[in-house]
Amino acid sequence: MSRGDTCITRTMKSYQKLTTPQPAGCQVEEEGAAPMPPARGRMAPCWVGSGLLVAAVLLSTITVWVLRQVSGGWLGPTPPPKCLLVPESHRFDCYPERQVVVTQELCESRGCCFIQSPLPAEGKQGVPWCFYPPDFPSYTLESLNQTALSMVGLLVRREKAYYPRDIEMLRLDVEFETDTRLHIKITDAANPRYEVPLDVPRAMKRAENPIYSLNFSWDPFGVLLRRTATGTVLLNTTVAPLIFADQFLQISTSLPSRFLYGLGEHRGSLLHSLDWNTLTLWARDVAPTESFNLYGAHPFYLLMEEGGDAHGVFLLNSNAMEVALQPAPGLTWRTIGGVLDFYVFLGPDPNMVIQQYQQVIGFPAMPPLWALGFHLCRWGYGSSNGTWQTVRAMRNYQIPQDAQWNDIDYMDGYRDFTFDSQKFASLPSLVEDLHKHGQRYVMILDPGISSTNPHGSYWPFDEGLRRGLFLNTTQGQPLIGKVWPGYTAFADFSNPDTHQWWLENLQHFHAHVPFDGLWIDMNEPSNFMDGSEDGCPPGELDSPPYTPAVLGDSLSSKTVCASAKQKASVHYNLHNLYGLMEAKATASALIQIRGKRPFIISRSTFPSQGRYSGHWLGDNRSQWKDMYYSIPGLLSFSLFGIPLVGADICGFSGSTSEELCTRWMQLGAFYPFARNHNTQNEKAQDPTVFSPAARTAMKDVLLTRYSLLPFLYTLFHHAHLQGDTVARPLFFEFPQDVATLGLDRQFLWGRSLLVTPVLEPGVDSVTGYVPQGTWYDFYTGSSVNSSGEMLKMSAPLEHLNLHIREGSILPTQKPGTTSEETRGNPLRLIVALSSSATAWGDLFWDDGESLDTFERGSYSYLVFNVTQNIFTSTVLHGSTEATNVTIGTLSIFGVQKLPSKVLLNGQEKPFSYLDNQVLTVSDLGISLSQGFSLQWL
Known part of the structure; x- marks a missing residue:
């Protein structure tokens, strides 16, 4: 039978009818047959997938409840026998x-x-x-019927749960959307509930050959999902009862391994601990600290299974939430609103899981090329002339820089859409000067709008008030909190009318200061008081029956009241969406104002944010551990579909040291988004303020980044086109190498470039893991053959270790001091031959800033191949942009012997060959728009 079909068979009570013909090959339980063994109750004899439901499936379902002596002791009276059946690691918190x-x-x-x-x-x-004991009451699956695309079931609870307003009847929807994606949704059967307004593409037909099989336990209800090829149980929700009350929803599952990633935003290692670890998702303004809920909410996890397969699970829910991890291994989702709307992605490799996730939430936007250059900012330049002085110093030392930023000190009294007419009087001239030098200007913008204005009218507040565009109290008045510069109202970005008002404000400011991008901050939203100037009203929105483990123990801690009214719903439901909604409004405004790709960096984020903005990792500190934590941070956001991510290089708060800043600049040069930023009243930390040796090291690594812009830009093209990651954990490329599963002190760009930074003070070497194969030193082409081992590498202060993976071709370019200057220079293609003397690479090229160049066909795409000592460049798609650029040099690493001659399109060409097996052919002068071949004999 087709693996996408499902058998619906007789329960102990009655037959369930099919709404579509029963597929051939389904075995139906005969009337009067002995019932099947229970899994906390009764397992339905139905399945998705071919073959009989064997005893192993049932055993895996009831694993949690196997008789087993509890390890350790207990205090107090002897517990009931049923409680002793539950091993410690399998105790799900009641x-x-x-x-x-x-x-x-x-x-x-x-x-x-x-x-x-x-x-x-x-x-x-x-x-x-x-x-929970094994027999704790839960829901019963009363009916299950087929539709053309899905299955629809009814769940009934006959015993009340302990949280108020538990829901008696639930609707179950199961959609077999693709062969690698399953959609399971549980909601109130009688009354509509809040659902996240994410535009998710719907499947037009049922999956024909899914790589998963699905079973249900009927009483109590549970889901058991297996990977067909390996039999691995990916989900088993029979391990604990389903709870579905109005403000408390809980569902648990066993996990097939301990290798769990995602579930952001948190500070910590890339690989989560399952040692009774709870992760809270509730957007919060707080300096990144371990164990705290931070700026964004991403209820998605990736799990590596034994053998190298991977799957992902996404809960589409924006309410306050926590995810409890335990060593069983097991996981519990708890949220206090909305519905249980799960998407499961079957991969089977981790790259495919992330691609499949982004097919649901949306692929990230293609950034402008200049966004990938080096950015510089600080809070505390003091004036536009002070800012300008830093820009000139960078130019004087010829240090690459694409964008200059300003923090809130550019504003007039910290009010949005203004600039200080005295200290920043020359700001328009500064921006004009930046543009003349091929550079861009970005400034900060907050969602809090000043409500007290001593100098009279303030159009953003007055007009927002007139149009009713702010968050309101339960009494219908604007909710007033306190941010910059004091008492403020908060824009309601769930209201489409707010988007128009936001656009008008930005248009007015752009007419005076023609900025190029925006930095949207404080958009959790942050509030310097809890709730509002009047606190929060009593009630179950601000004081729910259950509050997840949020920092401050209150939903209103350092933000607005959960009861605040917004156009789309109450803030209780929309809080975690606030940054996403602001980013969406800002991206739309920038497109209308500039007519080019928008550049936005946002602090608060939610799934699909990558479609509108990038992200920086918040107000970190100038400490060595903060530099390390930035790596798992940027890799996590790669999993979340936000590839344009980085941390404040050299740290935001505190004063850096020269050694720390040099090492951090080396690491930060390989953040997808690279910005050096620090706070006021601390020492400046831009490259120009350090010693000649440190300054030169910083300059050199930025030049290396700029040389790699064609490669990096192509990676972003693949992220935009199909959801590939840019910065990538090593286990993505080596999923069967268990040594890579916990690595987060190194990372890859794409599949090809390994970055091994120094993360400790006072050392001149670094130990890093080199996966099996041949790796080439990026700078020299010398090779390292690894069996998959930790290797000690020389790392003096001026050196960052970069290695190219065998079989790769990297497009690079002679670097300039801006991306605009760099893109006019000749390219150098670096070929890293595999052990079989083959290699592959590609290049995406367009004008670097126009909207929808790929969608409109205004781009060039080239593929490079090497086989049998022949390099070929093939233009698969061409545009006029590519005619202005030439390929100047071809460097081939790993050529085993000195060639007798080199032929370019059949014509002999001079070359050089070094003892470390590097063949170089220079002065090619071939237009990027022309295909060519080069052979060495």
Whole structure:
């Protein structure tokens, strides 16, 4: 039978009818046959996939409830026998409230097991004392019917849950959207609930050959999802009861391994700990700190299975949420609103998982080329002339720079859409000068609009108030908080009318200061007081029955009241979407104002944000550990579909040291988004202020970045086109190499370039993992043959270790001091031959800033190949832009012996050959728009 079909068979109570003909090959339980073994209850004898549902499936379903002696001891009375069936690692928390010391009485009032651990449960770390017994009541799957594209079921709860307003009947929708994507949605069967307004493409037909099989437990309800090829159980939600109350939704699953990534935004290692670790998703303004919920919310995880396969799970829900991880391994989703709307992506490799995820949330926008240059900013230049002085110093030392930024000190009294007419009087002239030198200007913008203006009218507030465009209190008045410069109202970006007002404000400012991009900050939204000037009203929006483990223990901590009214819904539902909605409005405005690709960097983010903006990792510190943490940070955002990401190079707060800043500039030169930024009242940290040796090291690594812009730009093209990652964890390319699964001190650009930075002080070497194969030193072409091992590499202060993977061809270019200057220079193609003397690479080329160049066909795309000692450049698509650029040099790493001659399109050509097996052919002078071949004999 087709693996996309599903059998619906008789339960112990009745037959369920098919709405479509039953597929051939389904085995139907005969009436009167012995019932199948339970999995916390009854497993439905139905499946997606060919073959009989064997005992192994049932055993995997009931693994959690296998009889087993509990390890360790307990305090108090001997627990009931059923509680002793649950191993410690498999105890799913029945009392997750952090503000309460769990007692046996409280626990048993919920019908749960209580075993007091001999270890303190302070902060809810460690094994839960209160956990679900195997027979805890849940929902029953009452019916399950087929439609043309999906299955629709009814779930019924006959015993009330312990949270108020639990929902008796739920609707289950299952859509087999593609062969590698499954969509499972659970919501109230009778009443509509808030759902995230994300424009998700719908499948037009049912998957024909899915690589997964799906089973259901009927009583209690549960989902069991398997990978067909390996039999690996990816989801098993029978391990704990489903809870679905109005303001508390919870579902748990077992996990097939401990290698879990994603679930942002958090600071920590790339690989999450499953040792009783809870991750909270609620946008919050706080300097990045371990264990805190940070600026964005990304309820998506990637999990590596044994053997190298990968899958991902996305919960489309914007409410306050926490994800509890435990060593079973297992995972529990808890959210306090919305619906349970899951997408599962089957890969099977991690690159494909991320591509499939972005097919749902949207592929990232193609950035302008200048966005990939070096950016410089600080809070505290003090004046436009002070800013200009830094720009001139950078030019004087010929240090590459594409964009100059200003923080809030450019504003008049910290008010949006203004600039200080005294200290920043020359700002328009500065921007004009930047443009003359092929550079760009970016400034900060906050969503808080000043509501107290001592100098009279302030059009952004007055007009926003007149049009009713701000967040309102429950009484219908503008909610007033406190940000810059004091009391402020908050723009409601869920209102389409706000987008027009936002555009008009930006148009007015652009007429005076023709900025090129925008930095949208404080958009969690941040608030210097909790809730509002009047606090928050009593009620279950601001004080819900359950509050996830948010920093401050309140939904309104350093933000606005959850009860605030917005056009689309209450802020309770929209809080995590605020930064996304602002980015969407800002991108639209920039397109209308400039007519070119928008450049936006946002602090708060949500799934699909990459379509509108990039992200920086927030207000980090000038410390060595912050430099390290930036690597798992940028790699996590690569998983989230936001490839344009980086951290404040050299740190934002505190004063850096020369050594730290030099090493950080080396690392930061390989952030996809590279900006050096620091705070006021600290030492300047732009490259010009350091010693000649440090300044030269910084300049050299920026020139290296600029030489790689064609390669980097092509990576962004693939991200935009199909959701490839730009900065990439090593395990993405070597998923079967278990040594790569925890690596987050190195990373790749694409599949080809390995970056191994120094992350510690006082050293002149670095130890990094080199995966199996041949790797070439980027600078010299010398090769390293690795069996997959940690190697110690020389790393003096002026050196960053870069290695090219065998089989790769990198398009590079003679670097200039701006991307505009660089793009006119000749290209150098670097070929890194594989052990079989083959290689491949490509190049995307357009004008670097126009909208939709790929979609309109206004681009060139070239593919490079090497086989049998012949290099070929093939133009698969051409445009006039490519005629202005030439390929000047071809460097081939790994040529085993000195050639007797080299032929360019059949004509002999001079060449050089070094002892480290590098063949170089210079002065080619071939137009990028022309294909050619080069052979060495």
